[in-house]
Amino acid sequence: MASLTIDNVTKAYGQTQVLKGINIAIEKGEFLILVGPSGCGKSTLMNSIAGLEDVSGGRILIGDADITEAAPKDRDIAMVFQSYALYPNMSVRENIAFGLEIRKVPKLEREKEVQRVASLLQIEPLLDRKPGQLSGGQRQRVAMGRALARRPKLYLFDEPLSNLDAKLRVEMRTEIKKLHQRLGTTIVYVTHDQIEAMTLADRIAVMRGGELLQLGTPQEIYDNPENQFVAGFMGSPAMNFVPCTLVASDRGLGVEITDGEGNPSWLPVPNPERLSAYVGKQVILGLRPEMVTDPVPHKADDAMVQHVPMKVLVTEPTGADTMLVSEVNGVEINCRINPGYSTPVGQVVPLMFDMSKVVFFDPTTEERIDRA
Template sequence: MANLTIDNVIKTYGQTEVLKGINIAIEKGEFLILVGPSGCGKSTLMNSIAGLEDVTGGRILIGDTDVTQAAPKDRDIAMVFQSYALYPNMSVRENIAFGLEIRKVPKPEREAEVQRVASLLQIEHLLDRKPGQLSGGQRQRVAMGRALARRPKLYLFDEPLSNLDAKLRVEMRTEIKKLHQRLGTTIVYVTHDQIEAMTLADRIAVMRAGELLQLGSPQEIYDDPANQFVAGFMGSPAMNFVPCRLVAGDAGLGVEITDGNGNPAWLPVPNPERLSGHAGQEVVLGIRPEMITDPVPHKAEDPLVRQVPMKVLVTEPTGADTMLVTEINGVELNCRINPGYSTPVGETVPLMFDMSKAVFFDPNSEARIDRA
């Protein structure tokens, strides 16, 4: 187990800059997730850490050792791939032990390590089977077991769950989380699935077009996004973005909205001192669906809460909640409400806007304009 330092790493292909000066410091035992849309550079960065790609500039250090020019075999890492990459002609036991055998680990130690890993992953009963006899989830456990048997300084996971069905993906997420909590290993994990990122990571690095946009804990990324892209990428359903005007009036600073029936309303803003310089300007309001709900009596007197009559366009029951679609300022709005709240489509019902976690963006640059 070791820390990892990515120091101003640049990668270019011809004139195309794929990584644009990435800086990340990962502590021992930390679980870092690289997340972003396809083509953002996260897999290129992962391959650069593994030594499968040469970097154009910058340094990569594992522990105190500069491995920028080192071959993959000399970096003391283990990688779990999206495709499992198991040897089909070998048993599970042989697949797990293969890396140890290559390193000439004595047979008794190999067998003990295979048993340890198999017990950890609960695959003892699969040791004599071939990969072709296993389910997708079982193959992924074997791939993880092969990496764990190495006991390297650093584990790299490259979209390991993307080939699994939805239910199995949730189960494997839990297994990976429990495994990390038990072993305290240093992990760098690539995914395009923001739910995986939120549930697994100690910290998340959000990337777009080769740039690191924000690095922080899942809650920091969710509650305090640096820009509109990060705010919209993290969260399911995504954050609502509403173009509106900031206005200063007798009640303080707020935003003007118009509901689907054409009726005006006013919503207060949190931390008005950060936005006072933008009074009278067009801004983009960002508000999460769970902050627009059916009326909750105990919040009624909160100065950052307002009740607004809204026209119901669509309802989507999910069991625990109902997602409701309405409209303000010509933009559809996702709201999360109690399934017992009556919301007939086409009717106008009171909805509660809790503005305590609302965020604001510049409509041109998409940068946050209300961060401390």
């Protein structure tokens, strides 16, 4: 287990810049997730760490050792791929032991390590089977076991769950989380699935177009996105973005909204001193679906809470919640409603806007404008 430093790393293919000066410092035992849309550079960065791609500039260090020019075999890194990459003619036991055999680890020590890993991943009954006799989840466990048997300084996971069905993804996500908690290993994990990122990571690096847009804990990324892209990418359903104008009145600074029928309402804003330069200007209000809900009594006297009549356009029951679609300032918004609250489609119902954690963006630059 070791720290990892990515120091101003760039990568270009001809005139095309794929990585644009990436800087990330990862502590020993930290679980970092690289997340972003397809083509954002996260897999290129992962391959650069592994030595499968040469970087055009910058340095990569594991601990204090500069491995920028080191061959992949000399980096002491284990990688788990989305395709599993198991040898079909070998048993599970042989697949797990293969890397140790290549390194000429004595047979008795190899067998002990295979048993340790099999016990850890609960795959002891599978050791004599071939990969073709295993389910997708079992194959992924074997691929993880092969990496764990090496005990490297750093583990790289490249979208390891993307080939699994939805139920199995959730189960394997939990297993990976448990594994990290037990072993305290340093992990860099690539995914395009923001739910995986939120549930697994100690910190998340959000990338787009070869740039690192934000690096922080899942809660920091969720509550305090630095720009509109990060805000919209993290969260399911995504954050609502409502164009509106900041207005100063005798009630303080707020925003005016209209529902789908053109009826106006006023909503307060938190930390008005940070938005004083935007009074009278159009801004983008960002509010998560859980900030627009059915009214609850314990928030009735909260200064940041307003009850607004809203027309129900669509309801989507999910069991634990009902997602409700309504309209504000000409855009549809998602609201998270208690399933016991009556919301007939086409009817106007009171909804509660909790403005305590809303964020604001510049409509031109898409950057946050209300940061401390």
